[in-house]
Amino acid sequence: MLNRNIVLALSTALLFGSCGRLPEVQAAEQGTEDSPFSLRTLAVGDPAEETDAAKLSNGRLYITEQVPVSTSSDPVTGGVYVAPGGDDDGGTGNPGRPYRTLRKAVAAAPAGATIVMRGGEYRDVADVTIRKRLTVRSYPGERVLIKGSRVLPDSAWRRESGSGLWYTNWTLNLPRVSQASVGGSECPKCIDSRVPTADYTEAVFVNGLGLWQVLSKNEVGGATAHSPAKFYVDRGNNRLYIGLDPRDKRVEATEDVSGLTVDNTPATDGTVVRGLNFLHYAGKALSVEGDEVRVEDNTFAWSSTVPLGVNASARASRSVIRNNRFFYNGRKGLTGSARGMRVLGNTIAYNNVEGFSKSWDAAGMKLTQANDVLVADNEAFGNNATALWLDINMENIRMVRNYAHDNSGFGLFYEISKGGIIASNVAARNGVGIAVSGSSDVQVYNNTLVENGRNLYVKDTSRRNPDAGEVARGLDWDTRNVVIKNNLHSDFKALAVDTESYRCPDTEPMIHAINNNLYQRTSTAGKANQYAWVEKAVRTSEGCRVPEFKWWADFNRVVGREPDAINLNDVPQSALFRNAGADDFRVLGGSRASRTGQALPQDVANAINEGSSLDVPSGQAVNMGALHLR
Template structure:
């Protein structure tokens, strides 16, 4: 079903890209960073007449109709009519689960920061030798995912219990004997919770709820969530299974599995912080016309789930018409933006994808615009196309990735006649690569051998032109790896001139060798704006109308190379 990338590369490719190491080595995330980095945006949404108010200390006997007389959440959800706005005063709402069966707008009170947590505060600890015990603990969240989602090196990843002491997460272990400083163990049979760090005089929070806000009932279609924070849920902070839902300026962080799951069409996720979750930031399936816009999606897969199965910043499955634009997708111990399994008409534009395993990944799918993204410092590839057709890769800035661009076909093929009739064949064809800047990769700049199926690379990539390749010294080869035929399936070209001579491609492209970068203002500080006189200025081929429209620029005239916005 989903990809298992390591199995689909030749040994030659594995050696070149060191995928076996890069895709299984965890990234280090300081525990102090996890404790301190999460905030909720300050928002100032207008409060309509007739709104209802809630607070952590709200009382059922209050009117619920003013900021000074709030209800508890449970009463507002039960009593407010469909279409109502519920305004959350600041503070922490504990042990909260909100299944919506009406259309609501849930929003923060102006300039206040309400946290909804799927945890409770624990007191009453008993010291037992060098560890501490909580008796009567009635909560346990054992694995509920497919076995192959769990990396055998990290067998506890699927256990979804969470414990925090003064905001710092403890690591779950599999038995009482392994409990020590910084760890915890749940004994569901005997209803006990053990921690190895002294909990006394500290705030100890432990997970008690699987899901936060559940917008699954069709009566809740069109609901809006904005300005809130959700944390400490065993599965998802927000679970969306009905159409037209909007989540904006909301923080979904420190959840054991996912920040948000979307399984319905016409959902909008805008301006959110979706970070520090155990497996994924965003999981989407059958999420047709999903809009992901201006979100920060970072530091996900903290639990080290298998990176070749589902762990990701964003993973999209079986979805048509998804648009991801203006997002920062960074530092995920996984793929960054990933469209997989028969998705189609995907648009990835104006994003920054950095410090992931693969920045932007388009796999066993059909038709994508991947344009005007800044993609740098990803440990395996900046952009990767695998068994996917009709990907148009325009005006991306690709820098310091192990491979800046990786295009591959394997023997995997779709067998579903209905999908094949729509062009979803799982065959890498009609990839177009234009107007990009390939800047000083750590490995090959453009890696597109045909060895896995003994074919010429031009079958996968019929058009590549108007690109720029930059390296600091002539002794560092440009490294375009290309198959001229089935028998010559992986040729290493060390200059653009030799590649052009052998293939007839890249006729208008640049090969720039200069110890001082002539392209960007300060690439060392990740400022990839073009400097005055950059050789990228005005060198781009005019954009097709749909790509120009997706980026937000004019069509039909020459453009700069690299990211345009």
């Protein structure tokens, strides 16, 4: 687990601009996307610091640690074997005579077979398609590295006279994100104009760590305290330049856009991909288009864009994405649009390395246009974007028991959707803890929100769904009927509860009920306020002014909401948590958070319990905050 001191600084204007605030209550100083922010400091004015794994500079992440590697541990019996030293022509697929390539094994294996990959590197997995039910896995305890890159040996490099730069011949022209389908459809809006290099999907790795691409030869240079060495693709002269001496180093460069695909056909139903490591692809290393596919215990890292996609189709449903690791990917760790998905127990860290637009698409995980989806027990941290993002016509969603911390954007985000339960999550030290925008019938229960810039953010925009059929199902993208109860707010930096709307004032309440939440502040001497309430906004010549309230008593008196809030002002975190300094946010027995929460509705209790050994009751008092912490 990441050290609890590693945090991302406030950027509360990160994803949405904010209305003006009434002057009588001032919020904490807030950064903007232009502000440099580190991966450790949160307090305004603190010196920039970094983690052991990453540094943030000029919109991109500088990764300084090797990727964690996955393997399988369960025994294997029989199977079709593949090994880097195998033989596609003379091999039989037996353990003693393995094939050399996964492509050959996939073609030769009968439906229902297990393909066992021995440890080593595989660089020939480009556009390999599975069209029958298979299990593809690593041999127990061995590390299988499936790479979309080529090795550039010492003999390939020359030193240019005059500039002194090292170069190799390079004729490959990989697609640009804004112009071609890479990790999804072409996406010009995905590119942040301040980080134009994100549009290019070339990548170079030296001794396992990524270099930064630049767009001119003059920018090529060595590593600095805040950035790795640089590389440049000179398309006019067919050269690849790097800003370091490549001799006696392992240099790899991305050459494949896509890797393995599980085809959209009934024959692939039940396929399993387990214990593998997918690295260095320009686009999706693994695409899932079949039904009930299980992707388990894999690592997906160093994709230029998005390494795993569970794609929308008439059949792609009920897939399980479990216990995988998504590290250091250019745009997102995973994306999906399949009904009935289960995203369980994954680690999603340090994604959006390339600095894609955080307001449009970059994320640790982003799922869209699906129903009956469970996102549970995931840990997402250090992402240069929103951590867990569910967007566009999601229905009947449960986001429960997740831990989102130290992300620059939102910890958990539910956008232009309906029917979501966001319960028993922990969101700590994010730009925003939990956000709801353009969504209806959302229940936000029993979340523990600690030291975020804004702990909870509810917003409505003028954006409305143009599809009449979807509107008839309630997917109109109007924020309404949001219920907020039993959440535990601790040491919020700017606001505990922030509301915002395109209407000023918003006379159509977004929040149906807010009550029985606990607010703890170690010190009230700072600028942090407890509420910003757009229903009481005032239209002035300068625009919409939204009042902020530092004290619950003023909020309750003016707004008339949340009569049963618990307020612990100038009270330390140790009065509530076992050890907040070590990210142990379990509630102390006998504290004001113990057994003071309202009884849960049955559907909320069911969601918190789903897929776990928990037995959280409905109909009786519960603790405040996350209920899965024991």
